[in-house]
Amino acid sequence: MVAAGKRRGEPLSRDRIVEAAIDLLDAEGEGGLTFRALARRLATGPGAIYWHVTDKDELLSAATDAVVATTMTADAGGTTPREAVRAVALGVFDAIDAHPWVGSHLARDPWRSPVLRVFEHLGRQVQALGVPDAALFTAASSLLNYILGVGGQNAANSRGIRPDTNRVEFLTTVATAWDTLDPEEYAFTRTVAGRLREHDDREEFLAGIDLILAGITARLGTPRLP
C-alpha cells in the first residue's frame, strides 16, 4: 500500500489511484484527500485522475469498498453462526478503527457496494441462525444499522481528536464534560458517566451486537410479536 505513490514509472490506473487515495486518507484524514494532493502523489495533474474516476464520491466509495472487501474475505467457516456474526461485525469495527474515514463514508453511502457487502455477509449468518424468512431482512438490517451507527460515531470521534491523544485521555475528557451537565436535564447521562470512563469501545460494541442477537434468537420460537 505504501508504495502506491512511488511507482512513478507505471501508467496511471484506477487501482493505483484508489490505492494512493487510501494512503492519503490514512495519513491525512478525510480532509487530506484532494485531487491536487492525490495528483502530486501520483506525479501527474489533477485532470488526469478524472479520466479513471468519475467523481470524488466515487473515489471515496471505491476506497471504502477496497478496505471493506479485504476484511470480508474470510467466510468464518467452522464456528457457530453467532460467532460468525460477531466476526463480521468486528471486521467492520476494526476496519473503521484502522481507517476512520471508512466509518464516515459507510454512514453516507446507502446500499452501494461497500454497505451491500456487509449486509450480504451479515444476512448469510443470520440465515444460518435459523431466522425465518419473514424476519431475515429486519434482523440483518438491524445489525447493519447498528454497526453503521457505531462506525459513524467512532469515525467522528477520531476526527475531532489530535492523533496523539490516547483513548483513556479522550474518554476522561468526555466524562468530565458530562459531569458539568445540568443535573436535572441530564440525570441519566450523569448516572452512567462512570461507565463511559472505564468502558472498552470494542467490548461495548460487541455487547450491543450480543443484545441484538439476543433479540433475534429470543423470538425464534415465537411466530409473531403483539
Add this chain to the structure above:
Amino acid sequence: MVAAGKRRGEPLSRDRIVEAAIDLLDAEGEGGLTFRALARRLATGPGAIYWHVTDKDELLSAATDAVVATTMTADAGGTTPREAVRAVALGVFDAIDAHPWVGSHLARDPWRSPVLRVFEHLGRQVQALGVPDAALFTAASSLLNYILGVGGQNAANSRGIRPDTNRVEFLTTVATAWDTLDPEEYAFTRTVAGRLREHDDREEFLAGIDLILAGITARLGTPRLP
C-alpha cells in the same frame, strides 16, 4: 420558521442565524448551507455571521440541536417504558425524515448536545424498563447507535435522490439493481430483494427497535451471558 429571512429590521442574533440556516438546509439540502447564501438571506455580509457563530460546524450543530430539541420535549408520560422508547426513537426518525441533513450531522457529531439529548431520553426509558445498572449504558447506547445508523442511511438516501422521486419509485430502482447482482456473491441480498421492495421504512425502523428491546428485556432475569 419561514419568516426568518424576512425580518430584515431586527438585529442579527444567533437565534436568527440558526433559524435561517434551518430554512436554507430544508430548502436546498446540505450543499445549500453557505455563509454567502446565509448572509444574503439575512441581508448582511458573510463576515457578520462569524461574530455570532464560531464555525460552520458549530452552526450545523446548533441547527441540528434545535430540531432535535423540539421533538424531544414531550416526555411521553403515562405510557409504558417500551412505548416511550419507541416514541423517542420515532421522534428522531421523523425529524430526520423531515430534515434529512439532521441525519447526516447526528452521525458525525459524537457526544455533543444533539446526540446527548437523544441518549439521555433513551436512557431514562431504559431505566424505567427495569434494566440493572450494569447494563444501562450498553442498552441505551445500542438503541442510540441503531437510531443513528438508520438516520445516516436515510439521510444519505434522500440526498442522492431528486426531490420529486417518490419512495416506491426509489425502492423499485434499488431492488431492480439488486436483481442484477452476482447470484453467488450476493445470494442473500437477492433473496430479500422482494422484501426491500415492499417494506415500509418507518415500520422497518420500529421493527429494529423492537428487536433490540426484545434483546434487552430477554436478559432482564439473566444475571450474565456466557
Add this chain to the structure above:
DNA sequence: ACCTGAACACCGTTCAAGT
C-alpha cells in the same frame, strides 16, 4: 459592540491542448 465586504487560501471539476 457589532457589522461590512474585499481578500486569502483553498476546493472540485472542466477542457483545450498536447502526446
Add this chain to the structure above:
DNA sequence: ACCTGAACACCGTTCAAGT
C-alpha cells in the same frame, strides 16, 4: 487513448475598516 495544467466557479474564514 491517455495525460497536462491552466482556468472556472465556487468554498470557509479572516480582517481592516467602518458605525
